[in-house]
Amino acid sequence: MSYHFGRGWSKLVPYLLLLPGLLFYFLISLGPSMATAVYSFTDASGLKGAPIHWVGFDNYREFLFMGRASLDNLAALQRTLIFCAAVTLIQFALGLFVALIVNQRLKGSNIFRTIYFMPVILGVVIQGLMWSLFLFPLGGPMAKVLSWFGLHSEFLGGQPTQAFMWVIAIQIWANMGTTMMIFIAGLQTIPSELYEAARIDGANALQAFRNVTWPLLTPSVNTNLLLNVIGSLQAWQLFLVLVGYRNGTQVLGYLVYATGFGQTSGSVTSSFRQGYAAAASIILFLLVLVLGMTVQYFLQRREARILG
Amino acid sequence: MSKKLFALLSLMVVFTMLLASCSTPTAAPAVPADGNQPAATQSSQKPAEKVTLRVLVHQNPPMVAFMESFNQKFEQKYPNIKVDMSIVNANDLSTVSQTRLSANDIDVLDIFGFANAAQPYMKMVDAPNWQQLIDAGLLMDLTGQDFLKNYDEAAIKDAGSYNGKVYAVNLGRVSYSGIYYNKDLFAANNVKVPTTWPELVAACETFKAANIPCMTAGGKDGWPIFVGAYGLLGSMYPDQAALVEGLWTGKIKWNDEKSLEMWQKMQVYARDMMEEGASGIAGDAAPGRFASGAVAMFPGGTWYAPAIEAAGPSFDWGYIPFPGSDKAEDNQYLFGKYDQGWAIAANTPNRDAALLYLTEFSTPENYQQFVDAVGFIPTQPTAKLNTKIGTEVAPYLANFRVGYEQYWIAPKGAGQFANPWASYFKPFGTDDDPKALADKVQADLQAGLDAVK
Numbered sequence: 014m015s016y017h018f019g020r021g022w023s024k025l026v027p028y029l030l031l032l033p034g035l036l037f038y039f040l041i042s043l044g045p046s047m048a049t050a051v052y053s054f055t056d057a058s059g060l061k062g063a064p065i066h067w068v069g070f071d072n073y074r075e076f077l078f079m080g081r082a083s084l085d086n087l088a089a090l091q092r093t094l095i096f097c098a099a100v101t102l103i104q105f106a107l108g109l110f111v112a113l114i115v116n117q118r119l120k121g122s123n124i125f126r127t128i129y130f131m132p133v134i135l136g137v138v139i140q141g142l143m144w145s146l147f148l149f150p151l152g153g154p155m156a157k158v159l160s161w162f163g164l165h166s167e168f169l170g171g172q173p174t175q176a177f178m179w180v181i182a183i184q185i186w187a188n189m190g191t192t193m194m195i196f197i198a199g200l201q202t203i204p205s206e207l208y209e210a211a212r213i214d215g216a217n218a219l220q221a222f223r224n225v226t227w228p229l230l231t232p233s234v235n236t237n238l239l240l241n242v243i244g245s246l247q248a249w250q251l252f253l254v255l256v257g258y259r260n261g262t263q264v265l266g267y268l269v270y271a272t273g274f275g276q277t278s279g280s281v282t283s284s285f286r287q288g289y290a291a292a293a294s295i296i297l298f299l300l301v302l303v304l305g306m307t308v309q310y311f312l313q314r315r316e317a318r319i320l321g
Numbered sequence: 322m323s324k325k326l327f328a329l330l331s332l333m334v335v336f337t338m339l340l341a342s343c344s345t346p347t348a349a350p351a352v353p354a355d356g357n358q359p360a361a362t363q364s365s366q367k368p369a370e371k372v373t374l375r376v377l378v379h380q381n382p383p384m385v386a387f388m389e390s391f392n393q394k395f396e397q398k399y400p401n402i403k404v405d406m407s408i409v410n411a412n413d414l415s416t417v418s419q420t421r422l423s424a425n426d427i428d429v430l431d432i433f434g435f436a437n438a439a440q441p442y443m444k445m446v447d448a449p450n451w452q453q454l455i456d457a458g459l460l461m462d463l464t465g466q467d468f469l470k471n472y473d474e475a476a477i478k479d480a481g482s483y484n485g486k487v488y489a490v491n492l493g494r495v496s497y498s499g500i501y502y503n504k505d506l507f508a509a510n511n512v513k514v515p516t517t518w519p520e521l522v523a524a525c526e527t528f529k530a531a532n533i534p535c536m537t538a539g540g541k542d543g544w545p546i547f548v549g550a551y552g553l554l555g556s557m558y559p560d561q562a563a564l565v566e567g568l569w570t571g572k573i574k575w576n577d578e579k580s581l582e583m584w585q586k587m588q589v590y591a592r593d594m595m596e597e598g599a600s601g602i603a604g605d606a607a608p609g610r611f612a613s614g615a616v617a618m619f620p621g622g623t624w625y626a627p628a629i630e631a632a633g634p635s636f637d638w639g640y641i642p643f644p645g646s647d648k649a650e651d652n653q654y655l656f657g658k659y660d661q662g663w664a665i666a667a668n669t670p671n672r673d674a675a676l677l678y679l680t681e682f683s684t685p686e687n688y689q690q691f692v693d694a695v696g697f698i699p700t701q702p703t704a705k706l707n708t709k710i711g712t713e714v715a716p717y718l719a720n721f722r723v724g725y726e727q728y729w730i731a732p733k734g735a736g737q738f739a740n741p742w743a744s745y746f747k748p749f750g751t752d753d754d755p756k757a758l759a760d761k762v763q764a765d766l767q768a769g770l771d772a773v774k
Contacts, residue, residue, distance in 0.1 A: 061423040063457035080734020080772035081765050145541070151598030167748050170600020174751075214447050257412075257543045260737045261751065274416040284447035285419055 017070055030295045046298075048198040051068035059273065059287035072292035086293070090300070093265040096181060097304070099244035104185045108192025113226075115151060115193070116200045123201030126197070140187050146178065147171065150256065151308050173261025180251050180262070187251070188244065190238050199233030200226070235312040246301045269294045349693040351702035373403045374674045377421065378431040379411040382605060383627035384661070387470075395681055402674045407595065412542070415450050422459045428669040429678055434480030434659020436727035442569050445773040446730045454481060456774035461489045461665040466676065476700035480659035480722075489662040490679065490687075496657035496714060497622040498552030498724065501629065504637040506533060506617045514641060516649040518556075518586060525594045528617045534596030535617040538603060539607030540749065541600065549620020550590050550722055550743035552643020557583045558725075560565035565728040568766065575741065575766060576759035583741070591746035592753075594618075600749055612636045626696040626710035639650025640713035655717045656724035660697060733757045735769025738762050 018026040047213045054070055057065045076086050111129055115122045132140060148168040149293050159166055203226065211221045227234075249266030256262050258271050273290030367770040378388055385408055392404040409417045414431065437449040452455055454460050463469065464487045469477060481489035495690075502514060510531055515521040526534035539545040557579060558564040567573030574580065602610055605628070611619035612633030613647075619625070620643060629638060644652040663682070665675045681687060685703050692699045696710040696716065706715055714721075733737055738761050740746065745752045745762075750757040 058453050058457070059423065060419060060453055060457040060459060061425075062459060075733060080732075081736030081768035082734050082772075085737045145601070148601070149598075150601040151596075153601070156598065165597050167598065167600040171748050172751060217612060259543065260745075262773060274419060283415070283452055285415075285453055286447065 033310050042297075046168050049291045050295055052288055053179050053295045055288045055291075056286075057288040057291070058267075058285040060285060065288075068288065072289045073296075075289065076292050078294065080248050085263075089263045089265050089298070092177070092263065093297075093300070096184075096248070096264055097242060097245040099181045100188075100248070101238065101241040104189050104192050104241055107185065108189050108195050108237065109230075110166045111189070112196030112200060113222075116197055126193070132187045135187070137187075137250040138254055140183065141251060142177075144183050144255060169256050173259060176256045176259070180255055180275055182247065183255065184248055184251055188241075192241065194232065195237050195240075199230045203229045213226075231316050231319050235309075235316055238312060239305065239308060243301055243305055246297070246304065265293065265297045265300070269297060275277040326736040329763050344677055345737045348658065358405050365728040369620050371403070372671045372674045373405050373594065374429065374671055374678060375416060375421075375427050376404055376406045376429045376678070377414075377427050378406060378408055379414045379661070380408050380605070381411070381624060381661075381695065383631065384624075384695045387691055391682065391687065391691070395678065395715070397679070399674075399677065404675070404678075408722075418454070419450070422454065422666055425666065425668050427666050427672045430664050430666065432489050432664045434662055434727075435483065435489065436480075436658060436723075437730050439730065440566065440569075442483070442566055443730060443732070445733050449730075451489070455488050459667050461669070461672075461675075462512065463487045463490065463665065463668045463679075466679070468680045471683045471685065471703070472700050472707075473702045476659065480700075481662055481664075489664040491659045491662035491700050492538060493660055493692055493695070493700055494657055494721065495623045495660045495697055495710070496655040496717075496721065497726075498549050498555050498643050498654075498656040499620070499623065499640050499714070500536075500549065500643055501526075501551070501611060501621065501625070501638050501640050503611070503617050504615060504639055505614065510617075512617075514635045514639065515644045516641075518647050521594075522589065529593075533642075534592045534616045536599075536605060536620055537591075537596050537602065537610050538599050538620060539602050539604035540595075540744075541602055542604035543744070545604050545607060545621060546591070546599065546744040546749055547742040548622065550587055550741075551656055551726065552620070553583060553586055553645035553743075554725055554741050555654055555722070556643065556645030556651050559651070561725040562728050563721060564725060568729075569732070569770070571770065575739075576756075576763040576764050581755060581759050585647075585760045587741075588746045588753070588755050591743045591749055595749075597748070602715050608632055611638075622657070623696050623710050623714060624696070626708065627694060630709065639653050640710060642717055653717060654720045654722055654767065654774060655714060656722050657698075658724060658727045659700075661695075731732030732766075732769030732773045736765025740767060741765040 018024060037077050054069060055065045056071075057063070075083070077083055092186060117124045117128065135143075147153060147154050150165070150167050150170065155168065156166070166175065169179055182311045207225050207229075208221055211225050216224065247266055248268060249264055252262060252264060253270070258267065263271075269290050272288045272293065274285070376388075376392075376696070378385065389407060392406060396402060396404060406415075415521050418427070418430055418432065422430070432451060435449075435451050438452070439446045439448065448456065451460075464480075466487075469487060469490060476488055476491045476494075478756070480491035481487055506512075506528070507514060510527055510533070512524045512527050513520065517522050528535045536549070538549060554564075555561065558573075564573060568575070575584075596616060605617065607621065607624045608628035609632040610616060612629045614633070614636065619629075626640070629636065631633075642652050642655050648653050665672070665679070669675050682691070683701075685701065688699070688701050689704050689707070691697075692704055692711075693707050696708050696720070698714065699706070700709070706712065725741070729740075738758075740762070744750055745758055747753045752761075
């Protein structure tokens, strides 16, 4: 194999070309992430000029073991995992189902693709506003529907479990378009001859899906699963816009934001605790890392087994 | 290979340390920067060059409307100064203050009255955010400024001073423990203005029987659902500072007999008095909902009054202390706080313009227009209670007390239920048994008290 950049110092050219991107990545992403790890061992408030003291593992100890607050934190951790599992599985299945339908040569399939993808291009605030209006309990469309059956719900402001389920549904609605598009891209790489051959061999639609579509979609499956897992573990903005910082609905990402930036209710005075928030975010990072690596490990093994 | 990897990792760690030290100087002493010197000797001067003064306020429609008109007048009087005002939700004010002060991206900021200071009986509590801002040298020392003389000493001392220096000038007190009531609906349904808890319950039953929702609140913002019930808490524990001390020292418990009565009443408030759907109403929209005449009562702060007047100029309403006790004499108190104030960023490059802005704002004429617009109880002794809400609260001003929320700091390790909030009850929360909830709240508080022992 020939080397295109010559010999001697010329060998360094590709590295030099990579350097600006690498530096940018280091400055914007990796550097601050590592600084967060350092901050998690301090009592940093995040205020310029405020003294910072090394506190060792105190922030981690408080987060994981101190009083009932630690149980609330662990409940937020558990809720984050539930959110991740529900969003990943449903979004994946729904995205695949919709992709299979709109990938057919049907009239208007492009319009449907656009409609399903549209929520992705809206900002979180717009998404939140739309759904807040849709779920407005005092005469909103959903409240009207419930009233036909003599029912009432406070929706996002009522039972925390119900509010949590609505956020799951809205997260799926907001991101399903991306999952669908990745699947459509994958579906369009599958040669039509394979389906013809399957049909000649007597395969029905389900068998064609199981033996042709599903194995050949493996790269798209892997990409989607990984993106869904990581995305849902880090999601918190919709919680902020839709339900606020309410008992029984917090996920870890929101907890990090609220403690780090002293988010308050009305004029209640709280403290800025970025050191503590950094510890919480490192715990979230470890969770994402462990889950992400595990998922990736199994997906790569599966890909190697199927595609060789 | 491993040596290379080690070298790379070492390089990354060194770089990270550099980043960390660049972004937030470690162990920086809380020595006032240049801008944090007492400003007494530096009179505000008209700037010679054109400057843009960056001002931050929280969302409160009548206040924002006043500020826009004040800014226009200010710019006309001082053509060299352009005011660039940003508005944020009250819940986000401290976050935005933190980031913009740290980035030196703000000159004048709205800051709530100093509260929640650590008390001697509290252990392991963090300094409140205003104290952190001062300790970090981010707020200008305003001690000795001429405009401070226009305000009453108690307000300056209680709501804007720290370690003997003045860092904020507070613009008014508000009550959050009263109820607005619709006079026409009360008259039409022959309901007497309630002065006791049984009368309030009976009034709500009458309205419900007439298919009129009894109370509304801007529950989408969270706190407005329970803020009205702070009056209920106040009627049980009129000395709120003593209540907080009692909770910290274990002399008062959230599940003792007296508190249990409060929880039972809070359940009635959340379940039977508040209208269905209140959790979806935004805080800004609630005054309009009340002014529409559809609801009999609206528990909330005095700051809502201008918005009610704007939404229904001919709408006839009154304001009473929350009658939480069975005895009328216990229901004479209004609980509240020092609301909005002004502070200046210590490192502002527009010091003169910022001081000029506060000086101009603090003239008796401008200040009077401000309190007339927002309905605050004035902190300038020469200002008059011209507003309707002023007239309504005047009989209770002698009984005005700083409320629980301004004293309370939760011990570290306390659970998320360690608060006296009516919104824990269904339909806004999950609880429907006052005794079980009282035990849960006390257990969450006790866990924190035990953790910091």
